[in-house]
Amino acid sequence: MKTILVIGASGFVGRHLAKSLLAEGCAVRCLARDPARVHDLATLGCEILKGDISNLDSLQQALASVQAIYVSIHTLSPQPNSAADQRFMAVEQNGLKNIITACQSNGVRRLIYVTSLGVTADASSEWLRERWQAEQFLLGSGLDVTILRPGMIVGVGGRGFDMLASRAKKSITIGLGGKQKMRTIAVNDLIYYLVGVLGDSHAYGQCYDVGSDDVLTNSQMVDAIAEILSRRPPIELQIPRSLLGLLAPAMERAGKLPKGATKGFVDSLQADMSGDPRPIRTLVPRTLLSFRQSAEKILKITSTTQGEI
Numbered sequence: 001m002k003t004i005l006v007i008g009a010s011g012f013v014g015r016h017l018a019k020s021l022l023a024e025g026c027a028v029r030c031l032a033r034d035p036a037r038v039h040d041l042a043t044l045g046c047e048i049l050k051g052d053i054s055n056l057d058s059l060q061q062a063l064a065s066v067q068a069i070y071v072s073i074h075t076l077s078p079q080p081n082s083a084a085d086q087r088f089m090a091v092e093q094n095g096l097k098n099i100i101t102a103c104q105s106n107g108v109r110r111l112i113y114v115t116s117l118g119v120t121a122d123a124s125s126e127w128l129r130e131r132w133q134a135e136q137f138l139l140g141s142g143l144d145v146t147i148l149r150p151g152m153i154v155g156v157g158g159r160g161f162d163m164l165a166s167r168a169k170k171s172i173t174i175g176l177g178g179k180q181k182m183r184t185i186a187v188n189d190l191i192y193y194l195v196g197v198l199g200d201s202h203a204y205g206q207c208y209d210v211g212s213d214d215v216l217t218n219s220q221m222v223d224a225i226a227e228i229l230s231r232r233p234p235i236e237l238q239i240p241r242s243l244l245g246l247l248a249p250a251m252e253r254a255g256k257l258p259k260g261a262t263k264g265f266v267d268s269l270q271a272d273m274s275g276d277p278r279p280i281r282t283l284v285p286r287t288l289l290s291f292r293q294s295a296e297k298i299l300k301i302t303s304t305t306q307g308e309i
Contacts, residue, residue: 053095068110155187183211186294196284209275
């Protein structure tokens with residue numbers, strides 16, 4: 001039985017991943033700043049260790065007797081114990097250095113990392129550029145690294161999809177992203193890919209864009225969700241990116257976000273995030289759900305269990 005470490009198990013993708021790995025028969029260990037947030041995973045059989053990527057000692061302990069590690073973290077969210085002037089990618093970059101050090105100390109070679117579509121060396125967004133640098137650091141570490149780049153992940157609990165669903169329920173909504181298009185992927189399809197590349201040596205040293213055939217604007221996704229819910233699509237008021245850029249520092253202070261996080265997000269809205277999903281489809285064949293298929297399935301389940309979204 002392989003022991004797999006999941007970093008980011010308290011998050012949307014990491015939680016789904018941990019459950020899927022358990023179902024595959026793996027022994028799953030999760031590193032969490034607050035073990036109480038992953039209590040449900042503990043009840044399913046996950047081993048929970050308290051720790052953080054900024055703490056090398058906790059990583060050394062977490063990686064003992066592990067065969068592979070998944071890293072799925074989100075640096076645009078508030079980062080506990082970070083300095084007020086610390087840039088938003090600093091926590092992740094320093095954490096990845098600690099992860100590599102701990103992997104090398106414990107003889108762990110297999111590492112799978114989740115980033116985002118649009119990650120390039122010359123991206124308009126600092127967040128995307130620095131994530132490209134993080135990818136290059138991992139690929140140059142000497143470990144057997146695979147990187148998956150999803151776009152809009154469709155699933156309840158995902159910040160992007162939950163925001164779209166919330167907007168679809170309103171009569172008037174504020175739009176972000178304008179005409180930017182993003183490739184979509186159902187969370188279960190993303191998890192299938194993450195698990196599917198685990199033991200495949202052909203995936204070592206590779207970056208894969210992942211997603212369905214749907215490349216949609218936020219407005220198109222909101223309208224589709226509204227139609228599924230039998231609602232009239234909301235009237236959308238678009239905020240110019242230039243204004244969002246001016247408001248970014250205040251939004252960061254109000255949301256207690258890392259420095260530069262909001263501007264990094266705003267800048268990422270300038271270019272389409274479509275990528276090329278064909279290479280991974282050859283490696284890990286799967287019939288993917290369209291945006292509408294995945295949204296219908298999710299919203300039907302949610303409306304049944306909760307009464308509404």
